[in-house]
Amino acid sequence: MKKLLFIINPIAGKSSGANIVERIKKYLDVNSYAPVFIFSEYPEHISEISRDALSENYHAIIAVGGDGTVNEVGRVLVHSNMPMGIIPVGSGNGLARHLKIPLSLKGAMKRINKMDLFEMDAMRINEQYSFCVAGIGFDAEVSRAFQRMKARGLYSYIIACLKCFKQSRNQNFMVKCNDEEYRLNGFMLCFANASQFGNNAYIAPEADVSDGVLNLILMKKPSFLQIPRLAYRILNGKVFKDASWRQILGSSFEVTQTNEFAHLDGEPVRLGTSLKVNIEKKALKVIC
Numbered sequence: 001m002k003k004l005l006f007i008i009n010p011i012a013g014k015s016s017g018a019n020i021v022e023r024i025k026k027y028l029d030v031n032s033y034a035p036v037f038i039f040s041e042y043p044e045h046i047s048e049i050s051r052d053a054l055s056e057n058y059h060a061i062i063a064v065g066g067d068g069t070v071n072e073v074g075r076v077l078v079h080s081n082m083p084m085g086i087i088p089v090g091s092g093n094g095l096a097r098h099l100k101i102p103l104s105l106k107g108a109m110k111r112i113n114k115m116d117l118f119e120m121d122a123m124r125i126n127e128q129y130s131f132c133v134a135g136i137g138f139d140a141e142v143s144r145a146f147q148r149m150k151a152r153g154l155y156s157y158i159i160a161c162l163k164c165f166k167q168s169r170n171q172n173f174m175v176k177c178n179d180e181e182y183r184l185n186g187f188m189l190c191f192a193n194a195s196q197f198g199n200n201a202y203i204a205p206e207a208d209v210s211d212g213v214l215n216l217i218l219m220k221k222p223s224f225l226q227i228p229r230l231a232y233r234i235l236n237g238k239v240f241k242d243a244s245w246r247q248i249l250g251s252s253f254e255v256t257q258t259n260e261f262a263h264l265d266g267e268p269v270r271l272g273t274s275l276k277v278n279i280e281k282k283a284l285k286v287i288c
């Protein structure tokens with residue numbers, strides 16, 4: 001019998017639901033797998049649990065949450081042989097959506113039972129990891145505002161975006177890549193391994209998590225009147241048609257920004273004004 005560790009983030013999304021353990025057991029192939037359930041109790045606890053679990057004889061670790069939960073598990077399992085599964089119960093679920101993991105518990109559990117493995121790239125940003133989308137500028141401000149909000153979910157995320165939009169400004173980013181130096185001006189700079197932020201908001205529609213390429217996306221601040229068309233394009237995978245969007249492809253970037261904040265898969269972090277961003281090929285095994 002193979003042991004599976006389910007790490008459940010109770011605050012992800014609109015909370016993972018009181019009966020999540022019962023529902024997972026209902027769909028798990030109990031003839032093949034023996035589940036162990038642990039609820040996280042505070043930020044960073046998921047990484048601590050994952051680190052402890054690495055030395056035990058688990059067959060895989062399953063992140064039950066959103067992109068923040070996936071990040072905390074992934075950053076421990078990266079470059080190890082332990083596979084990571086995803087039960088997407090977060091607010092945005094960007095990586096799960098990109099990997100086409102079903103959002104229904106029944107569908108996601110089918111993938112866990114099947115245990116097909118896929119090797120995906122990871123982005124290393126200074127000493128930290130991101131697996132879906134990371135960024136600086138407006139993006140980072142929104143993640144800080146979202147963290148301060150009492151409720152999670154899409155509605156809170158939209159409120160956080162609106163609050164930050166007014167005070168956001170275009171700024172200069174210095175970028176070195178492929179022996180070229182760029183002076184870019186925009187209100188956010190995203191590092192995309194996957195195509196979307198979550199909720200099917202495609203910031204880098206062509207991004208592929210296994211191509212060894214990082215899609216760097218610059219966005220200029222739109223006017224208030226341009227927002228509906230831009231939002232439509234982002235939600236329909238057509239953002240590249242927008243004049244405010246620019247993409248640079250590479251595997252290694254050096255970036256300088258004017259403040260110190262960033263976000264990694266939607267979680268705010270202070271990374272400093274100088275960032276080294278590298279793609280590490282096929283660094284994480286995921287079940288999908």
Ligand SMILES: Nc1ncnc2c1ncn2[C@@H]1O[C@H](COP(=O)(O)OP(=O)(O)OP(=O)(O)O)[C@@H](O)[C@H]1O
Nearest residue numbers: 013040041042043065066067068069090091092093
């Ligand atoms: N018991 C807990 N109390 C408070 N925070 C927690 C707890 N367990 C985990 N966390 C933190 O919750 C944060 C949010 O988790 P997660 O990103 O998975 O959910 P989400 O933001 O709703 O989903 P998404 O990122 O897909 O939008 C993570 O930063 C994680 O460290």
